[in-house]
Amino acid sequence: MAASRWTLPVGLLAGTLLDLALADPRRGHPVAAFGQVAAALERRVWADSRRSGAVYGGALVSAAGLTGVVLARTARTPLPAIAMTAAGTWAVLGGTSLAREGARMRALLAADDLAGARTRLSHLCGRDAAGLGVAELSRATVESIAENTSDAVVAPLFWGAVAGVPGLLAYRAINTLDAMIGHHNERYERFGWAVAKLDDLVNWVPARLTGFLAAALAGSVDGSPRAAVTAMIRDGGRHPSPNAGQCEAAFAGALGVRLGGVNRYGDRVEIRGVLGDGREPTVQDIGRAVRLSRLVGVAAAILFAMARKVAT
Template sequence: MYTDGLVLALIFGVLLDMLLGDPRWMPHPIRWMGKAIEHLEPRFRAMQLTPQVAGGLMAGALVMAVWLISLLIVVLADAIHPLIGILVQAAMIFTCISARGLADAARQVGKALAGSGLAAGRRAVAMIVGREVDQLDETGVTRAAVETVAENLVDGVISPIFFVVIGGAPLAMAYKMVNTLDSMIGYKNEKYLYFGRFAARLDDLVNFIPARLSVPLIALAASLFGGNWRSALTVARQDARAHASPNAGYPEAAFAGALGVWMGGPNRYHGRVVEKPVIGQGLGDVGPAHIQKACRLMLSTSFLSYTIAALIILAIQSMG
């Protein structure tokens, strides 16, 4: 059973994330996934197929390959010794979650703003957002950092943990391939509109439930650690579906309510202004102090997610 030793693997994986974050010196499976996509894209494009079919085949093949390889590694490790199997799953879980790395990156924006000014803040936030930053004022830089923390809570923590509960570390690894495919080929531009359509839709699908689970988790974390849990639920109910993404609006709206700030509005992407709806209309402006508050809320929600996941796994084991 995939649940054998999974709670220990989850605990070890979380501890590794909290201790190490995202060390650049360490080989990372997500980077290997990216290289696999880069290597295979021209080969699938060369097939005598429509771009949509070729892109779908590539995405499906890569996701299945990652799951099968990860499962085989876990099975072989467990056959050598159960403790080795646990440690292998822990290492996989560690590479799938990014709470520490997300908090570190966002806090770096706050430090840059406070220590070196707006230009440094723009450079720091450019490392974690896709929007153009050269015209952002301090509020814009801060809002970008807080929005990134909110949105990435789902694909950096809640979704991988959701799939750990369902299918252990191998399924979480397969999820990260879906996420990586979306980040690399899921764009609505001329190059990827058709080739990346399956990857984008698959990412929407696998994040559908975790994004909605994020709302009560964020509200619970807010109630325990000083945020406005009622407003988190209210803003999420009112504004989550206004976001262009079918999923990103849920954590973003819950964060907006919990922190008492509005988010969204127009931003520039690749030389074009994209009009995004305002989430949390009438709430206050975001300020530099909200970066730290957003990180605390994200980390609190992450630990609640880990705890609930461990309890669910234990319940599944007891029923087995």
């Protein structure tokens, strides 16, 4: 019985180490498979209706969570339970892939390959990169790293600590669906409404934990913890997203840069508030953001594993 109290914390830490070592596979990733199933189902059930979107999202999230319950129940002894949790954690984390995308953007910009960087930005976010210069591409990259540190690392670890393998899989289902249908456009404004609201709800706590961890670790990137907390509290609410703004503002303060501004998404232009009061981000700040993101992810894994152990 004593050993079983260690299975979830050890599994979360082991899965984090797997992500650090292996990142995401290029083929056969379980999240990609879920996305394919979700896309196929959407083609059958889509309707310009909030109710239809809620039923669609609820069915898929429930299926992911129940899959986690079944998997967790098949692992009744400590070692299989640790292995199952580690595998689930690795499957839903995206910290190393995020860091690698940031490094690729930094390399392209350092080589003055603006065309390549504009194309590559689509791997991090959905904004229109046409015509963006070095400063705007650097800003977009830092903002995406900050936001995805929560979405791809801290939030799944948080829900894994709260609810084990079912929490890991259900969270990743919600976040994946939000990326697919949680958009403000003609097709998804109503159909994706419920999924977008659910994603906001499950990311509320993790986003703020991400911000405070970024502030605590600001010194590791020659930044100021105080400036990070100040920017997060003062500027986090200026962002259209109730969660992304917290992460981006904290990173802005920690890095001593200024984020936010005007973003274009196809035909839609989004005017965001200014986050932080530093200088414009540079190519070098991308590397600092990547380093801060990695440290926040490791700290979150240790913190949540310890909290889970204490709670049990």
